[in-house]
Amino acid sequence: MPPSPSAAIRTKLRALALFDRYTDLGEAARAGMRDSLTHSDPELLTALLALVAAAAAPSPLDTPALETVARREQPAPPADEAVCETRIGTRLGPWRIHRAIADGGMGTVYEAYRDDGEYQKRVALKCVRSRLISPALMNAFLAERSHLAALDHPGIADLLDGGIGSDGQPWFAMRYVDGVAVDLWCDTRGAALRARVELLKQACDAVAYAHSRGVLHRDLKPSNLLVADDGRLQLVDFGISAALGPNIAADHPQIALSRAYAAPEVMAGAAYGPTGDIYALGALMYRLLGAGAPAPEWGIWSMLPAMRPKEPDALSANAARATQEQARQRAAADPEDLSRRLSGDLDAIAAKAVAVDPERRYASARALGDDLQRWLDGRAVEARSGERYYRVRRFLRRHRLTMGLVAMLLLALASSLGVMLHQQRRMASEAQASEAVGRLFASTLGNATLSGIGATPFSSRELLGKTEQELNQMPLAEHAELHARSLAALARGYAVVGDYGHAQELAERAQAVLQGQADRDGYVAATQLALLNTHAQHAQAQALARRWIGQLQDRDDPRSRRARSGFEAQLATAQWGQGDPYGALRTIDAALAHIPEHGATTDRELLAELLILRSSFRTLLLRFQQARDDASRAILLADPINPVLADDARERLLLVSFAASSTVDIAVAQRLVDSRHRTLGERHPKTGLAWIYLGQAQLLSGNQVDAQEQTLTGERLIEASYGRDHPTYAYAIITGSNIRSSNDARDNLAVLRRGLAIYQATLGPTHPQTLQAKYRIAARLGDLAPSLQRPGDFEELIGLFEDNIRIKRAGHLPAPWEELYLGRALTRKGGAANLEAGASWLRVSQENVRRYFAPDDLYGMFTRNSVAESRYLRGDPAGADRDFALIREQLRGKPGFANQVMTHYALLYRAAYAHQTCRRAEAERLLTEAYDTDLGVTGAHSFITRDALAYLEHFRRHGNLHNDDSSSLLYPALAPANAGAERCQGR
Structure with a gap:
């Protein structure tokens, strides 16, 4: 029975209310809605599809929407026909149609594959839907094909092929x-605002290119902007596109407009322009940033005369109405936080982009x-651009982002200058002075820095010098605070490039310039x-930190809390x-407690910086898991x-792994290199450091060739940025020296001493990096083969080891590696007193394994290896042999150069014991195994491979253990082994 008239009218009105929502959906969602209505409300589906078909007619604006619905009450086609008709499995030209992937107002898009045997290719193939064929639709389809043929842009799915089907209807194939x-891609990944804006920028680039080629898209919406997994955006579906011209509205009727994205003048029937x-x-x-639309009441309702468009709400006001989930999808704590951002x-x-008056919008997509x-x-x-003082404030804020002790110097400068300018806006002379300083930084440091935190190349000492020279010539005598902050910003810049002396001079000048005036938020x-x-x-x-913390103690506003936490971080460093490491940790904990984890962006950045600092402290205390947790x-x-x-x-996470002597995932280190390259550029010193960390990871995995190449790349970048007197350069050459060192040369000792001298001059004698350099020199001296040792090396x-241990113990810090290497050195020196002292230090190392490390970490294995060696040389070769056998089994199959060195010594000591106890065949087998594993892991030119080969060949020729140049660290064990073998021959 047909529905009653009143019911029919209600159905039409419901269809009208549903129309905007339906047309704004992607095709998959549309199909789902049709399927649902087929079963739940077929009358509503019929009315809705009638309205959709009416919208595809040549001039929908000529007929009121309600009248259109009344005229179009014929039954809707089956849903499956609306999606794919009957083309699946057939061929068009050389393409075999596989499945329907989209269904729009004027055509169906299929996934198709090359089917003529020439080559393999997947395409998106578009055909006119024959049941909706009309002159307007055919013209639009042919126009789309023509427009695509004129476009060649990486952000636009380009035309690959086209033709006429056997039914006389045109088709064309596009890049799949x-x-x-784009909206679904962002929301499902929780993309932050920056990532969303970057995608919008890609969309603007593609649209600007199309406009430059004389093509308007006219149907920009999320479903026509597709994003691949790698974040590249593609503009598709030029189905209602038009050529730029004076009479677009007349020549190109509005076919299936997406009302939520249509300009108000277009909805009113005006000509469609750029x-x-x-x-x-x-x-x-x-939609992407604020989770809404500029004007929800626009759309089909704008056809009613009483509904005149008004200026849209602000984007931030729109975001304030978002749901909690929508805010979190944009990496905001809540809608209020999203609105603030x-x-x-x-x-x-x-x-400006959605202004009601088209003349007030951006002049082009390129401008947007x-x-x-x-x-x-x-x-x-x-x-x-018309806001007073805006450019000065924005410039200063930008350049606070681009420099600093952690690559953020000018963000701090800009913020402080911006705050001061805002507070003293009434003083025209102050504003002019600030603007002059802004121009100065723009013309010097600004030209050397890509704008934004994600793209900051390194500012050179020369540019800092030029900025300082011009700043000194500016008339800033009446603007003490501005002058002081500018000097402080330059001081931070000089600290970044390693000129600490001049940085200190500038900081002192900044204090003097203040002349007792307030240092707002304590920047100077x-x-x-x-x-x-x-x-x-x-x-x-x-003392200075405590004084400032006291001044800020009773102030509870967000800015004061952040400033107090910053001073507490410096207090912790001083402690x-x-x-007083444990006092430092308590101070850092207090600093972290002042900052809300789900607060503003500035709060979260400060939290991350404090966590990184605490992670470094915990690493030095060997609290490795806590350090990892902080970094993560x-x-x-x-x-x-x-x-x-x-x-x-x-x-920091990588450095924790290095310090913990644990395995490092090379993929993590490679990711850091790639990310630094992408965000900071290939020549930034932090990119250089990332290359060095990758080299360290490669060395731990046993890949010494790549490790050397990557470390050298990092050294060159750091030297180009900092010169040869900066502590980061010292770190680079010390690390590179370690990677390139071998057991048969003293060539890297001079490099290590150069690094130590840089640390002592710039960081002082007790800095952790200075102590690390001293440890590296001492360890290198201890690892030298006996034939390379010189008088005075042992002393x-x-x-060096004893001095480091003394300094660290005075600072209540553990010194595990110094204690281990001191025990090894004393053991290898030999003599009853040294052997006993070495054993005592190795017992301390065994306790360190239990307290700080895992037994199978590098430190744990080195300790076990050294204890077994001590046991052998102290007269218990049988017990040592059992220890070395266990070590060999535990290391079997484990990658890494250090693990192979320990395997080498375990096998050679076992061979020495077999030789000593008259088991000649077993000794030869162990020597052969040592040579084979060394060759397979470290290559023929490695010093351990040559060492094993020398012993093996001499043993086969002469029947005893001997290395012709006495370069092996096994040398102390040879005398007892060969003496035992002589007794065997005597029997």
Whole structure:
């Protein structure tokens, strides 16, 4: 029975209300809605599809929507026919149709494959839906094919083939895009605002290119912007595109417009120009960033005369109405946090893009894309160009991001100058002075820095010098605070490049320039405090930090809490330097407690920095798991908001693994290199450090060739950035020396001593890196073969180890590697007193394994190896042989150069014991195994391979153990082994 008239009208009205929602969906979602309505409300489906078909007619604006519904009540086609008709399995040209993948207002898109045997290729093949064929639809289809043929852009799915089917209908094949709609891609990955803006920028680039080729898209919406897994965006479906011209509305009827993304003048029937696509991009910005639409009441309701368009709500106001889940999908704590992040520049860009008056929108898609790029770079956006003082504030904020002790110097400068400028806006002279300083930094440091935190090459000493020279010539006598902050910013810049002396001079000048005036938020004091700690003037740093913390103690606003936490971090560093590591940890814990984990972006960045600092402290205390937890938490905090800081945390995670002597995943180190290259550029010193960490990881895995090449790459980058007097350069050459060292040369001792001298001059005698350099020199002296040792080497290494142990114990720090290597050195020196002293230190090392390390970590295995060696040389070769047998089995199959060195010694000592106990065949078998494994793991030119071969060949020829140049560390064990073998022959 047909429905009653009143029911029919209600159904039409419900269809009208559902129309906008349906047309804005992607095809998969549309199909799902049709399937659902087929079973639940077929009358509503019939009315809805009638309205959709009416929208595809040549001039839908000529007929009121309600009248259109009344005229079109014929039954809807079956849903499966609407999607794919009957083409699946057939061929069009050389292409075999596999399945339907999309169904739009004017055609169906199929996945198809090359089927003529020439080559393999997958394409997206589009055909007109024959049941909807009309002159307007055919013209639009042919126009789409023509427009695609004119476009060749990496962000646009290009035309590959085309033709006429046997039914006389045209078709064309496009590059297949394996991606998902941009909104779905972002939401399912929880993409932060920056990632979403980068995708919008890609969309603008593609649209701008199409416009430059004379093509308007006219249907920009999420489902026509597909994103692949690698984050590359592709613009598809030019089905209602048009050539740019004066009479687009007349020549190109609006076929199946997506109302939520259509400009108000288009909905009113006006000509469609480039600003229509720009409006759609702005509406897309609302959807991706603010989780809504610029004007929900627009759409089909705008056809009613009483509904006149009004200016859209601000993007940030739109975001304030988002759900909690939508805010979290954008890496915000809540809708209020999301609204705060969108306010300002992004608000202005979005408002300009979706302005009701087309004349007030961006002049081109390129201009919109350029403004988005300015936001990404941290530069002033054109949408706010008319605001007084805006450019100065924005410039200063941007350059606070690009430098500093952790590559953020100018962010701190810009923030402080921006705050001061805001507070003293009434003083025109102060504003002019700030603007002049801004121009200075833009013309010097600014030209050497890519804008934005994700793209910061290294500013050179020459540029800092030029900036300082010009700053000194500026008339800033009446602007003491501005002058002081500028000097403090330069001081931080000089600290970055390693000129600590001049940095200290500038910091002192900054304090003097203040002349007792307020140092708002302590920026100048914080600069001086960091330099005091760098110069190991920890007592002065502690006093200054406590004074500032006291001043901020009763202030509970967010800015004061952040400032207090920053001073507490410096206080912790000072406490650490004065031998109070546990007090330092308590201070860092207090600093972390002041900052909310789900607060503003600035809070989360500060939290990540504090966690990285605490991770470094915990590493030095050998609390490796806690250190890993801190670094991992810092990564989670920083990843959505600050990729450079997130990589700093990944760097810390790698350093924890190196310190823990545990296996390092090369993929993690490679990821750090790739990310530094992407965010900071290939020549940044932090990229150089990432190469060095990758080299260390390669060495631990046994790949010495790649390790050397990657470490050398890092050394060159760091030297080019810092010169040869910077502590980071010292770290690079010390690490590289370790990777390139061998047992048969003293060639790297000079490099190690050069690194130590740099550390002592820049960081002081008790800095952890200085102590590490002393340890490396002593360990190298201890690892030298007997034939390479010189008078005084043993005394020097004992002195270095004992001095490090004394300094670390005075600072309540463990010294496990010094204790282990001191025990090994005494053992290998021989003599009753040295053997006994060495055994005592090795017992300390065994306790260190239980307290700090895992038994199968590098430290644990070195300790077991050294204890077994001591046991052999102290007269218990049988017990040592059992220990070495267990070590050999535990190391079997484990990768890494260090593991192979220990395997080498275990096999050679076992061979010596077999020779000593008259088991000649067993001795030869063990020597052969040592040579074979050394050759397979380290290659023919490795010193351990040559060592094993020398012993094996001499044993086969002469029947005893001997190395012609006495270069083996097994040498102390040879005398008892050969003496035992002589007794065997005597029997």
